[in-house]
Amino acid sequence: xxxxxxxxxxxxxxxxxxxxxxxxxxxxxxxxxxxxxxxxxxxxxxxxxxxxxxxxxxxxxxxxxxxxxxxxxxxxxxxxxxxxxxxxxxxxxxxxxxxxxxxxxxxxxxxxxxxxxxxxxxxxxxxxxxxxxxxxxxxxxxxxxxxxxxxxxxxxxxxxxxxxxxxxxxxxxxxxxxxxxxxxxxxxxxxxxxxxxxxxxxxxxxxxxxxxxxxxxxxxxxxxxxxxxxxxxxxxxxxxxxxxxxxxxxxxxxxxxxxxx
DNA sequence: ATGGCCTTGTGGCAAGGA
Numbered sequence: 001x002x003x004x005x006x007x008x009x010x011x012x013x014x015x016x017x018x019x020x021x022x023x024x025x026x027x028x029x030x031x032x033x034x035x036x037x038x039x040x041x042x043x044x045x046x047x048x049x050x051x052x053x054x055x056x057x058x059x060x061x062x063x064x065x066x067x068x069x070x071x072x073x074x075x076x077x078x079x080x081x082x083x084x085x086x087x088x089x090x091x092x093x094x095x096x097x098x099x100x101x102x103x104x105x106x107x108x109x110x111x112x113x114x115x116x117x118x119x120x121x122x123x124x125x126x127x128x129x130x131x132x133x134x135x136x137x138x139x140x141x142x143x144x145x146x147x148x149x150x151x152x153x154x155x156x157x158x159x160x161x162x163x164x165x166x167x168x169x170x171x172x173x174x175x176x177x178x179x180x181x182x183x184x185x186x187x188x189x190x191x192x193x194x195x196x197x198x199x200x201x202x203x204x205x206x207x208x209x210x211x212x213x214x215x216x217x218x219x220x221x222x223x224x225x226x227x228x229x230x231x232x233x234x235x236x237x238x239x240x241x242x243x244x245x246x247x248x249x250x251x252x253x254x255x256x257x258x259x260x261x
Numbered sequence: 262a263t264g265g266c267c268t269t270g271t272g273g274c275a276a277g278g279a
Contacts, residue, residue: 009278010268034278036269061269062277111278119277151279170279205279206266217279249267249279 001073001257002026005147006241007033007108007203007250011064014248015043018068019050021241027254028070029099031106031147032056035064042066057082057092065095065106065148073100087129094130096137096238101259102228103141107148114169123151127178135185142227146187149203149250150221154179154189158218160199163209170219187223190235190255202237203250209229211242221253229259 004027008014011032022030030052035042039058047054047068053075056066082097083089093108103177106129112123139142152175156162165171183189191200201216210216224232233256242251 013268035266102275113277113279149279168279203279210264210266246267 001028001102001259002074002130002254003029003031003104003145003147003222003257004252005033005106005149005222006030006221006252007149009036009248009250011035011043012037015046017241017244017248019046020254021238022052022068023247025238025252025254026070028073028254029104030065030068031104032068033064033106033108033149035066036061037064055080055095055097057095059090059092063091063108065093067095067097067099067104067106067247069097070100075099078080082148084126084129084133086104087126087133089126093126094138098141099171101143102257103137103144105137105144105146105148106246107146109149109151111151112121112169112175115172115174120169122185124174124178126260127181131178131181131185134182138185138225142225144225145228145255146182146221146223147253148221149219150179150217152179152246153217153219154221157198158201158219160201160215170217176216180201182223186226188226189217189228189252190222190224190232191237193232194235200237202253204242205248220250220253222253224255228257233258
């Protein structure tokens, strides 16, 4: 089973990119973030016409997440969860569904703006709630994958210029400590389970020719629970959609799982 | 060099993103 995550920065603008990418990658499940549309505007029919059903949680202008599932895979409708249970939040950042026996969580972690700000405090509180919920969720669903835009670059090698970024939002010690708390639950970072080229990122600023200069960050991740991690066959970042016309500033990450193993 | 670019919703710009 191939699973993937992609922050599309507006599903309205990027719908054709998503359809094209699904056609090429043929992933079984795709977690999307930053839909930036309300549920009534969700392009359900267009995606179904291309062989993918959707579960989503949208909102106006900001945030919004979805899980797209290829026809033929079993999805348990009853256990779909939107938002972090018990965490009051008007922002739509989380949706979870069980797909082909694997619990998938599509998450758009808060940006945080800058350390010391109100939004940064919200990010840390959100991360606390996510950590505690995942600890429970993993008990209930031992085969669990957390896919999304984490808005955290876990290590200096995930940053094009660690000195310039030191202490900044997305790389600060507080945020990295939160990432490590997830790892302490037993999660493994799919991408780092394999030899990877240096300077591989998932996001590049639209400004300053950042993509051309490869001035990016690796902030989109696929974490696998201990029960699921042994199934991991490969993990890669697909830079190609970032080269398309009018691209998202993020690019997809794919993990291939062999569930029979 | 604290900007640059993109999206949204609004209304002739501001907010948010990372």
